[in-house]
Amino acid sequence: MTIVLVGLNHRTAPIEVRECLAFTEAELPEALRQLVDGTTIAEGLILSTCNRVEILAVTPGAERAALERIRAFLRDQRPIPPSAYEAALYVRVDREAVRHLFRVTAGLDSLVLGEPQIFGQVKEAYARAIAAGTVGKTLHLLLPRAFSIAKRVRTETAIGEEAVSVGSVAVELARKIFDDLRERTVLLVGAGEMAELTVRHLLASRVRHVLICNRTRERAEQLAARFSAEVLSLEELPTSLARADILICSAGGTEYIVRREHVATAMLARRNRPLFLIDISVPRTVEPNVGQLANVFLYDIDDLEQIARTHLEHRRDEAVRAEAIVDQAVETFMKSLRSLEIGPVIAAFRRRLEEIAYGELERHRRYLGALTPEQERALRHLLESIISKFAHPAIARLHRAARDDARRPEELSALELWSDILDAQERSSLRE
Amino acid sequence: MERADRLLLVSAIAYVLAVLYLSAILRSRSARLRTWPVALALAAGLGAHTAWLVRAAIRFGHVPIISTQEVFALLAWAILVYYLLLRRTRPWADIFGVFVLPIVVLFVLVALVSTGFTLLPQELENILRMPALPLHIGFMMLAYAGFLIAFLAALMYLLQERELKRKRFGFIYRYFPSLSTCETIGYRSLLLGFLMLTLGIGMGIILLRRSDPVFWRGDPIIVLALITWIFYLIVVHYRLAAGWRGRRAALLLIIGFLATAATFVSARLFGHIL
Numbered sequence: 001m002t003i004v005l006v007g008l009n010h011r012t013a014p015i016e017v018r019e020c021l022a023f024t025e026a027e028l029p030e031a032l033r034q035l036v037d038g039t040t041i042a043e044g045l046i047l048s049t050c051n052r053v054e055i056l057a058v059t060p061g062a063e064r065a066a067l068e069r070i071r072a073f074l075r076d077q078r079p080i081p082p083s084a085y086e087a088a089l090y091v092r093v094d095r096e097a098v099r100h101l102f103r104v105t106a107g108l109d110s111l112v113l114g115e116p117q118i119f120g121q122v123k124e125a126y127a128r129a130i131a132a133g134t135v136g137k138t139l140h141l142l143l144p145r146a147f148s149i150a151k152r153v154r155t156e157t158a159i160g161e162e163a164v165s166v167g168s169v170a171v172e173l174a175r176k177i178f179d180d181l182r183e184r185t186v187l188l189v190g191a192g193e194m195a196e197l198t199v200r201h202l203l204a205s206r207v208r209h210v211l212i213c214n215r216t217r218e219r220a221e222q223l224a225a226r227f228s229a230e231v232l233s234l235e236e237l238p239t240s241l242a243r244a245d246i247l248i249c250s251a252g253g254t255e256y257i258v259r260r261e262h263v264a265t266a267m268l269a270r271r272n273r274p275l276f277l278i279d280i281s282v283p284r285t286v287e288p289n290v291g292q293l294a295n296v297f298l299y300d301i302d303d304l305e306q307i308a309r310t311h312l313e314h315r316r317d318e319a320v321r322a323e324a325i326v327d328q329a330v331e332t333f334m335k336s337l338r339s340l341e342i343g344p345v346i347a348a349f350r351r352r353l354e355e356i357a358y359g360e361l362e363r364h365r366r367y368l369g370a371l372t373p374e375q376e377r378a379l380r381h382l383l384e385s386i387i388s389k390f391a392h393p394a395i396a397r398l399h400r401a402a403r404d405d406a407r408r409p410e411e412l413s414a415l416e417l418w419s420d421i422l423d424a425q426e427r428s429s430l431r432e
Numbered sequence: 433m434e435r436a437d438r439l440l441l442v443s444a445i446a447y448v449l450a451v452l453y454l455s456a457i458l459r460s461r462s463a464r465l466r467t468w469p470v471a472l473a474l475a476a477g478l479g480a481h482t483a484w485l486v487r488a489a490i491r492f493g494h495v496p497i498i499s500t501q502e503v504f505a506l507l508a509w510a511i512l513v514y515y516l517l518l519r520r521t522r523p524w525a526d527i528f529g530v531f532v533l534p535i536v537v538l539f540v541l542v543a544l545v546s547t548g549f550t551l552l553p554q555e556l557e558n559i560l561r562m563p564a565l566p567l568h569i570g571f572m573m574l575a576y577a578g579f580l581i582a583f584l585a586a587l588m589y590l591l592q593e594r595e596l597k598r599k600r601f602g603f604i605y606r607y608f609p610s611l612s613t614c615e616t617i618g619y620r621s622l623l624l625g626f627l628m629l630t631l632g633i634g635m636g637i638i639l640l641r642r643s644d645p646v647f648w649r650g651d652p653i654i655v656l657a658l659i660t661w662i663f664y665l666i667v668v669h670y671r672l673a674a675g676w677r678g679r680r681a682a683l684l685l686i687i688g689f690l691a692t693a694a695t696f697v698s699a700r701l702f703g704h705i706l
Contacts, residue, residue, distance in 0.1 A: 176611065177612065270675075272677045272678055294679050
């Protein structure tokens with residue numbers, strides 16, 4: 001059994017190529033069945049997200065044939081000429097394929113280092129492959145291992161701990177100020193895309209009250225419908241400031257919309273409850289010296305990006321530790337994979353020996369006469385222990401070979417040779 | 433160390449274990465470490481600690497509040513009980529414990545190294561037998577414990593607020609509870625501490641009336657205590673009426689605690705019982 005992985009990701013291919021190669025949810029079951037033919041490819045899984053398309057397959061035979069088949073599969077399935085993506089494809093075999101899967105699942109290969117979504121996407125891909133019936137023993141061993149490694153990376157390193165996007169940094173800061181965001185009110189000034197994204201992050205943290213204030217009322221109402229928010233006019237802004245705990249300002253224009261005197265007045269009305277101002281507009285629309293007021297925390301887009309960058313650097317430090325966990329896990333997995341492989345070989349080997357021994361016993365039984373149950377047991381015991389003693393060195397060598405895979409091919413072929421010899425003997429004895 | 437002090441040593445060790453485990457939970461940042469060993473260690477420590485106090489009370493036949501040893505042991509006990517009351521209400525108190533428990537440990541250690549008290553002057557013995565005394569002392573201890581916790585919360589608030597304003601994040605940002613949590617702990621401790629202080633001073637006045645026929649001698653300790661009380665009254669009032677919170681409230685809590693500590697220390701220095 002050999003594990004192969006063919007794919008492309010955000011680093012090797014531009015979005016135009018990735019979107020042509022991606023599989024939709026509806027296409028997946030049929031595609032999986034097309035991919036796995038049972039002979040060249042015994043097991044298969046397709047991971048298709050917006051950042052990567054990867055095909056993971058298990059082949060009983062040579063990797064070359066499997067790779068050929070995957071390439072052919074892509075050519076047949078996708079409406080795009082192979083020349084467009086051929087250069088972007090990477091191929092990983094065996095140990096490297098396992099490592100790649102572990103790294104991807106743990107978020108170490110993601111665009112945003114350590115992001116957790118990919119974990120769910122791999123799980124989803126696994127579930128779909130199971131549903132399509134293209135998962136066998138090897139993938140059933142490999143994927144759960146990938147999930148547990150990803151969880152270990154998450155708990156034993158701080159890779160996913162700190163926020164690294166502007167939106168999530170804003171939420172993290174809000175939590176540092178307010179703790180629980182449920183009862184807080186968010187006021188959105190301007191309805192740009194970035195503001196919308198930040199509000200989505202806040203809503204995910206269960207913020208319930210959203211106020212939207214925009215120059216064009218239509219846009220505000222559009223957005224308000226999506227967040228079940230309340231719409232305010234720009235004139236109401238100074239008086240509404242007192243109601244907001246978190247203010248996100250993304251309005252255009254060259255004038256300050258939120259001025260120091262507005263905030264100072266609002267703070268009196270708020271009886272000094274803290275106010276968190278996020279100014280993501282460029283040029284800034286919140287007067288910068290607002291941040292000097294007591295209990296007011298003002299962050300502009302540069303501040304947020306700076307924090308995100310620092311956090312990303314921390315993640316890179318943690319990634320080094322994560323890679324070490326992955327390395328170790330790959331080694332452990334390869335060993336258990338080899339044991340999984342030699343299992344059937346050893347069983348077949350023992351079965352052959354038992355067949356021969358008991359066959360011979362039956363052939364010579366007529367010379368033995370009637371046996372008492374004790375004699376019968378002794379005879380079987382005799383045969384079993386001869387088989388065990390005879391097979392033991394070979395099986396022990398195989399197990400050793402499984403642990404140290406440099407010697408593996410020779411050991412396996414030696415065992416195949418043994419089986420052949422036993423087979424040949426059987427045939428010749430039949431001829432007699 | 434006397435044989436009887438072994439109980440105190442046991443409680444100190446239990447508290448140290450609790451705080452070490454608590455920091456391990458924080459450091460590991462994972463849900464794999466359970467919190468029950470902390471609860472177990474704290475329960476064991478508190479048990480030994482309480483037993484020591486009861487024994488001391490029986491041994492000397494009075495409330496254990498006279499010697500430095502007794503005062504620190506009782507204060508540590510009050511702080512811990514207060515912390516446990518906080519801890520039961522919300523899980524965030526776990527992080528807070530890393531800051532509170534070392535102080536408890538410190539006080540117990542001070543109690544361990546200070547000597548016990550054996551003989552008392554006769555007039556003190558008389559006061560000590562009055563039933564109002566344990567109440568007075570109990571209230572005062574709870575007040576001190578409350579103000580100490582409010583002080584810690586305020587300190588944490590200020591440190592964190594500074595980081596948030598400067599936008600440079602480090603250890604504090606990673607481990608401290610949010611500003612609103614610090615504020616809530618501070619505020620609740622303030623209210624409770626103030627209530628206890630009021631009751632404690634009330635009891636103190638009753639005690640003085642009984643033991644000393646002259647009501648007002650202008651005693652510096654009593655003046656200090658009253659100043660402290662008025663100060664906290666003002667803090668509570670402005671907090672309720674004018675919404676003094678955040679940085680300013682935190683500063684006031686710190687000043688208030690320092691004043692309380694000064695009252696306490698001078699009470700010890702001048703040999704008074706507060």
